[in-house]
Each structure stands twice: as structure tokens, then as C-alpha cells.
Amino acid sequence: MIDKRVLPLAIGGLGIGTTEFSIMGLLPDIARSMNVTIPEAGHFISAYALGVVVGAPLLIGYSVKYPPKKVLLALMILFTLFNGLSAITSNYTNMMIARFLSGLPHGAFFGVGTVVASQLAGKGKEARYISLMFSGLTIANLAMVPLVTFVGHTFGWRWYFIIVTLIGLITLLSLYWWLPNIKSQQKASIQEELRFLKNGQFWYVFLLASIGFGGLFAWFSYITPLMTIVAGFSPQTMAYIMVLAGSGMVVGNLIGGFLADNMGATKTTAWLLFAMMIALTCVFLFSSYKIPALFLTFVCGGLSMSTAAPVNIMMMKASPGSEMMGAAFMQAAFNIANSAGAFLGGIPLEYGYSYNYPSLVGVGMTLIGLAICTSFFLKYNSPKLIKT
Incomplete structure (x- = not known):
């Protein structure tokens, strides 16, 4: 319950x-x-x-x-x-x-x-x-x-x-x-709240979210022309396709939280980024086939939300004593990823390439995010942080 x-x-x-x-x-x-x-x-x-x-x-x-x-x-x-x-x-x-x-x-x-x-x-x-x-x-x-x-x-x-x-x-x-009424545990001034900006861990996580998650926004921003022009679905079916993507988001969000509690936030994020990279590659290769295109819509929808919980855990650990401010910066990072993914994903379209090419841009952005996540794990993988 x-x-x-x-x-x-x-x-x-x-x-x-x-x-x-x-x-x-x-x-x-x-x-x-x-x-x-x-x-x-x-x-x-x-x-x-x-x-x-x-x-x-x-x-x-x-x-x-x-x-x-x-x-x-x-x-x-x-x-x-x-x-x-x-x-x-x-x-x-x-x-x-x-x-x-x-x-x-x-x-x-x-x-x-x-x-x-x-x-x-x-x-x-x-x-x-x-x-x-x-x-x-x-x-x-x-x-x-x-x-x-x-x-x-x-x-x-x-x-x-x-x-x-x-x-x-x-x-x-x-x-x-x-x-319930919860007492505030943070008494710092704004200047003290922002001290975590000097923490290298914060910048790893912020860049990871701002760049790595932009890959899925490169795909999602152009999902309508991808499914109607490349996959060949009628515009009238897009409402149902969006419900399919939303169903994936619901499932992926819950799975991401479960995995983070059992595997640790950083490991979960790394594996999910790797899965995103594979899924977006498949979008590029197989979106011209209707059944695979629908399956990948569900999968990519799930992956788009599966990282929400683990990466927020990473950010809270990277901003000790300023967890609320850290989580707020995470929302800013997600919106940067949204804008960057849509902008960069649109560049191939301006040169006349097909609507499956934004997902290829997404593969590159996700690969960068995975590299950042791996570097974070290797740099901060001490006994104290082994569970992050």
C-alpha cells in the first residue's frame, strides 16, 4: 500500500x-x-x-x-x-x-x-x-x-x-x-547553502544530468514526425502512442527507484545510461518498422524516467547539508538537458537528414553522460561512497 x-x-x-x-x-x-x-x-x-x-x-x-x-x-x-x-x-x-x-x-x-x-x-x-x-x-x-x-x-x-x-x-x-510537519534541518544562509558548488561531486552529477539525459530529449522532442513519417503511423494514432510512452515512464520510474535502493544510485544510473544508449541506437536502426518502433517507444519512455530517483540520490549525496538546494539544481539540469537535446537533435534535420537521426545525436549525448558517470564512480569510489 x-x-x-x-x-x-x-x-x-x-x-x-x-x-x-x-x-x-x-x-x-x-x-x-x-x-x-x-x-x-x-x-x-x-x-x-x-x-x-x-x-x-x-x-x-x-x-x-x-x-x-x-x-x-x-x-x-x-x-x-x-x-x-x-x-x-x-x-x-x-x-x-x-x-x-x-x-x-x-x-x-x-x-x-x-x-x-x-x-x-x-x-x-x-x-x-x-x-x-x-x-x-x-x-x-x-x-x-x-x-x-x-x-x-x-x-x-x-x-x-x-x-x-x-x-x-x-x-x-x-x-x-x-x-506531516517536518522540522527544517537547514539553518544556513544562501551563501552557505551554495558552498556545495565548490564540490567536484556536484559538478559531475550536474553535467551528467545536463548532457547525458539530453539524449532522450533528442528522441522525445521529435517523436511525432519519427512515428508518422519514419514509422508510417497516421497522425490520428499519436495520442495512443503517447499513452504507450507514458506507460513506459510509469513502469521505468518505479523500477529505477527499486534498483537504486538495491544496487546503489551510481551503479544504477550507469547501467540505465548504457541501456539508454543501446535503446536510442535501436531507434535509429529500426524505427522504420512499426512493431519495433512501438516497442522502443515504450522502452525509451521507461528509461527516460528510470533515472529520476537514482540521480537525485546522487545529487543529495553530492550536496551534504544543502540537499534541497542540490535537488533544485537537479531540476535546472533536467531542463538544460531538455533544451540541449531538442536543439542538438534538430541539427541533422536542418541538413535534410531523416527524423531518426536525432536519436543518433542522443546516443552521443548519452555516451558522454555514461563517461561522466563512470569517471564519478572511479574517482569517488571509496568505502564511504561505495553505496552511492
């Missing part, structure tokens, strides 16, 4: 995942409504990602001295408010501002939530509890994104933000009722 104390964190992840990923399927609707081009509407995605990168360390830095429950409530109030404002905004400039503000609490919520989940867990179950928190993000991709996209297309894109706002309100209630 799932510990109900961690459910508010999962529900919050559901809301964050829904607002982050649903907009991609509704960009044409929003663009028409605001009289802008689709590429201009794509700036709303970038504005949200920028908000995540800025907000994660900034909000954590000013909140670590307060009890985590109060911090999570405050962050979810901001999330709910700004998504509510997005539902009523009527022009490009206001939407850019609203999306940036909506992104501010994202990284901080997961940063605080990661530490809270590890504290709620029994010894040896930390990664599993962190994976339970991220299960909300995976369920968003499995169920909420297709549902919200359908509702937005049918009844208007503003319903997308209304639904996210309602999830935010439900998260607030569940945080208030179910999350």
Missing part, C-alpha cells in the same frame, strides 16, 4: 507534469487565439523552462530555514495562482509573463519534495519514495496530457489551465491534510 504521506507530493507532480507537457499539443490552438505563429507560441514553453531554471535555486535559497510543509504549501499556492492567471490572459506578452511565473515553483517543489520523500522513507527505501513522488509526473504523461489535450481541442485551450489550477487546489488540500 502506498504511504499516504507521500501522496501530496505525487499529486503535485501530477499538476506540474500536466502544465509542463500538455501545452505542446495545444500550441496551434493557443497561437490562433492570440494571433501569433506556432513558433512564437513555442516561446511559452521556453518561458516556462526559464522560470524553472531561475526559480529552483532562488526560491529554495530563501525558504530552507522554514518547515518543508509550509514551503510546499507556499510553492503550490504560487503554482495554482499563476496557472489560474494563464487561463484568463489574452495576449502574447501576458502569457509569456504568466508562463515564466508558473515555472518558478516547479524546481523548488521537486527540490523540497525530494528531501521530504527521503525523510519519510524508512532506511533503504529513500529512492523508492522519491520515485513515488515522481510517479505523479509519469501519470501526467500517461493519462492527463492526452486527456487535457482532447479537452483543450474540444472545449477551448483555456480549459487546460483550469484543469491544472484544480489539480493545484487538490494538492494544497492534500498537503494540508496528509503531509
